[in-house]
Amino acid sequence: MINLKIDPxxxxxxxxxxxxxxxxxxxxxxxxxxxxxxxIVWNNTLVDGHNRYAILQKHPEIYFSTMPLPFExxxxxxxxxxxxxxxxxxxxxxxxxxxxxxxxxxxxxxPGGNGNNQYTTATQETVPEELCQNDTxxxxxxxxxxxxxxxxxxxxxxxxxxxxxxxMKGVEIMEELVPGMQEKILSGQTKIRDADLHRLAKAxxxxxxxxxxxxxxxxxxxxxxxxxxxxPPEPGKAxxxxxxxxxxxxxxxxxxxxxxYEYVALEHITTRFRxxxxxxxxxxxxNAQREVILEIIHKHKEYLASLESALAEDEQTA
Numbered sequence: 349m350i351n352l353k354i355d356p357x358x359x360x361x362x363x364x365x366x367x368x369x370x371x372x373x374x375x376x377x378x379x380x381x382x383x384x385x386x387x388i389v390w391n392n393t394l395v396d397g398h399n400r401y402a403i404l405q406k407h408p409e410i411y412f413s414t415m416p417l418p419f420e421x422x423x424x425x426x427x428x429x430x431x432x433x434x435x436x437x438x439x440x441x442x443x444x445x446x447x448x449x450x451x452x453x454x455x456x457x458x459p460g461g462n463g464n465n466q467y468t469t470a471t472q473e474t475v476p477e478e479l480c481q482n483d484t485x486x487x488x489x490x491x492x493x494x495x496x497x498x499x500x501x502x503x504x505x506x507x508x509x510x511x512x513x514x515x516m517k518g519v520e521i522m523e524e525l526v527p528g529m530q531e532k533i534l535s536g537q538t539k540i541r542d543a544d545l546h547r548l549a550k551a552x553x554x555x556x557x558x559x560x561x562x563x564x565x566x567x568x569x570x571x572x573x574x575x576x577x578x579x580p581p582e583p584g585k586a587x588x589x590x591x592x593x594x595x596x597x598x599x600x601x602x603x604x605x606x607x608x609y610e611y612v613a614l615e616h617i618t619t620r621f622r623x624x625x626x627x628x629x630x631x632x633x634x635n636a637q638r639e640v641i642l643e644i645i646h647k648h649k650e651y652l653a654s655l656e657s658a659l660a661e662d663e664q665t666a
Contacts, residue, residue, distance in 0.1 A: 350414065352401060353393040357422075361429045361450060363436075363443045363534060365399055374403045383412035390419045396432060427454045434502055442534045448502055449516030452509050456494045511542065518545025525560050537633060565623065 365373065377383060377400065387397035394401055395417065404410055419425045430451035434444065487495070492506075499506045522545070523530035532538035544563045551559050598611035632641070 352387070352389060352414075354398070354401075355393050358393070358395060358425060358429060359398050360530070361426060361447070362396075362398055362433055363439060364531060369438075370399060373399060374406075377403055377410060378407065382410060386413040386415040389414045389416050390425050391416070395419075395425055395429065423454050423457075427451055430454070431501070440534060440536050442536055444502075445508075445512045446516045446519055446534055448498065448504065448509055449512030449514070452495060452498050453513050453516060455498070456491045511546070514546040514549040515542055517549035518547075521548050521556055522560060522563075525557055526564070 383397075383400060383404070385397075387401060388395040400412075404412055417428070419428065430447045433439070434447050434451070439447070487510075495506045495509045499509050519530050519533050522533065522540075529538065533540055540563060544559075548556060548559050548563070596612045596615050598608060598615060600608075603611060629641075
């Protein structure tokens with residue numbers, strides 16, 4: 349069996365199948381005894397067919413073929429994946445928006461900026477600051493041309509294409525800071541307003557974690573305070589509402605200064621764990637398996653028990 353390379357970035361652009369869809373695909377492949385369509389590859393890297401390839405690894409007796417395509421850069425591969433996936437009929441609205449935004453982002457940021465050119469001859473590295481798009485800068489003629497082309501390809505408006513890019517960037521930043529959120533947002537399991545994702549996409553790099561916390565944990569915000577002169581904030585100039593500070597009994601003169609910070613940090617970690625675990629339980633779908641959740645909890649309890657035992661042993665030997 350041919351061993352193909354799996355590129356995580358390529359794979360992450362492809363919406364995952366549901367359990368039922370995956371089982372049905374596996375049954376169809378086993379019934380045919382072979383793959384009816386070849387796997388698309390770039391050099392020795394899998395481009396399209398990740399679910400089928402996973403099934404083939406379980407059933408090496410199944411015959412399959414590959415079809416190499418002459419891509420010349422990663423950008424070309426990513427753009428092709430997006431266009432190909434947008435041809436599927438079972439995409440959620442969020443998945444479609446993400447893929448349209450990804451295709452537009454890739455094509456209008458290609459070296460040379462020529463979205464009509466099928467192949468490019470160089471790659472361009474994206475740095476974090478480039479993920480923040482300044483809305484005050486008008487789009488170039490090339491960008492408008494690419495936006496129009498993509499809008500016509502997928503039968504959407506040009507403004508939809510532009511908004512989709514911000515949505516996509518917001519989702520990717522959310523995934524970077526909270527792994528697993530991309531799948532939840534794109535599957536529709538977790539609902540986040542487009543306006544919030546757009547705000548995250550345009551935020552400065554150092555402000556992203558704060559905005560993610562505000563989106564996921566709105567109950568932890570404190571009420572805005574009036575200005576220092578006692579007057580209410582002016583419209584459009586409301587003070588930033590910081591995340592609510594967790595008061596700690598260990599932040600006092602009762603504890604030595606050299607370890608006080610560590611005590612407070614440990615308490616904050618455990619408090620954050622409880623808050624995020626409670627939130628995650630609330631987000632669990634109805635079909636979540638109770639025994640799996642209990643298994644995860646028990647693993648955590650075992651860790652805490654072993655930690656407690658180790659600390660007790662250290663105290664006895666001291």
